[in-house]
Amino acid sequence: MRYVQLRAFHYVAICGGFSRAAEELLLTQPAISDQVRKLEEEYDILLFNRRKKQVTLTPAGEGLLDITRRLFDSEQQALELLSESRALRSGTLRIIADSAHHLLLTLGQFRLKYPGVQISVRSGNSETVIDSLYSYEADLGVIGEIPTGRDFEVLHLNATPIIAFVAASHPLASRTSLTIEELALHPLILRERGSKTRRKLEDGAAEAGIMLKPTIEAEGREAVREIVASGAGIGFVSAAEFGRDARLVQIPIQGLDMRMDEALICLRDRSKGKLVQAFLDIARANSKV
DSSP states (O other), rough: OOHHHHHHHHHHHHSSSSSHHHHHHHHHHHHHHHHHHHHHHHHOOOOEETTTTEEEEEEHHHHHHHHHHHHHHHHHHHHHHHHHHHHHOOEEEEESSOOGGHHHHHHHHHHHHHOOOOOEEEEEOOOHHHHHTTTSSSSEEEEOOOOSSSSSSEEEEEEEEEEEEEEESSSTTOOOOHHHHHHHSSOOOOEOOOOOOOOOOOOHHHHOOOOOOOOOEEHHHHHHHHHHHSSSSEEEEEEEOOOOOTTEEEEEEEEOOEEEEEEEEEEETTTTTTTHHHHHHHHHOOOOO
C-alpha cells in the first residue's frame, strides 16, 4: 500500500468520480484509475462500484474513507502547523451551523483580522452538525444543544427562550403571549424531526400534558419562516434566531421555560488547528455566557 494509492482512492471518493479526482490532483484520469486498481488488486478488495459513468463506494470503501478522512485531515493540520502564517493568510475554514445568527459578529471580526482566509458556512440541524464534524466535512459547528462526552471542545455561546411567531396579518399577531394550550389549538408549522428546537418544544408541551401536532412539517428554519410569513400557521424558533423580518411578529410562550443553548463546537483532536483556534478566540471574546 502506497501513499499515492490511498490519495487517489480518497480523492475519487470525496470528488465522486475519477475524472474530478484527476482534475483536483492535477493528474490524468488513467493515472488515478491505475493507482486505485493497484490498491484493489494488492488487497483483493473492491472499493468502488463502477456502473457506466457512476462511481459509488462499496461497504469496504466507506470504511476506508472514514480512515483516509482522518489521515488527510491530519496531514492538513501538520501542514498548517509547519506554515502557520500561510494558514492564517490563505487557509479555508468550514463551518456548519443550525443557525448562523449566533456567529454574525464573530464572522465579521474574523474576516477583518484574517481577510485572506476563505470561509464556507452551510446549514444543517443538530444531527447533521455532529455527523459533519465526525466525518471531517466541517471544522466547526454551531449546535442547539451542548453535546456530552469528551470528543468535543465546546464554547457555550448563549441561551435564549423558544418563542412562537406568526405573520403580521395573523389574527394572533396582537397577542403579547400565548400558552402552550392555546398554541395547540392552531395550525402549527414545525421543523423536521432531528431539529433540537422541535424536540425541546414537544418535550415541554408533553410535560404540560399537551401533544403538538404539525399541520405542516418543513425542513430547515428558512422554509418554516417563509411558510409562516404566508399566513399558514405558527412557527417556533429561539429568540436569538428570530432576526428582523417586517412580515413576522414574535410571541412569547407563557408558562413554560424552554431555553435553547447554543454552542460552538469542534472535535477535540482538531481544536489545535491554527484557523480553528483563531476563530474560537474571537468567539470566546464575544460569548454572552
